[in-house]
Amino acid sequence: MVILRIIAAILLPPLGVFMTMGVSQALLINVLLTLLGWIPGVIHSLWVISKKS
Secondary structure: OHHHHHHHHHHOHHHHHHHHHOOOHHHHHHHHHHHHOHHHHHHHHHHHHHHHO
């Protein structure tokens, strides 16, 4: 399941955060970071997934 989250985090960062945390403040932050640029969204998403796992 973690591998699926990591793949989702790379392809669509908010989806990876949503699969890990659900609707939360981390998801809103990730959406904003993804809108600012794809790379910051991916970095944040991978950080949230690794922190939670």
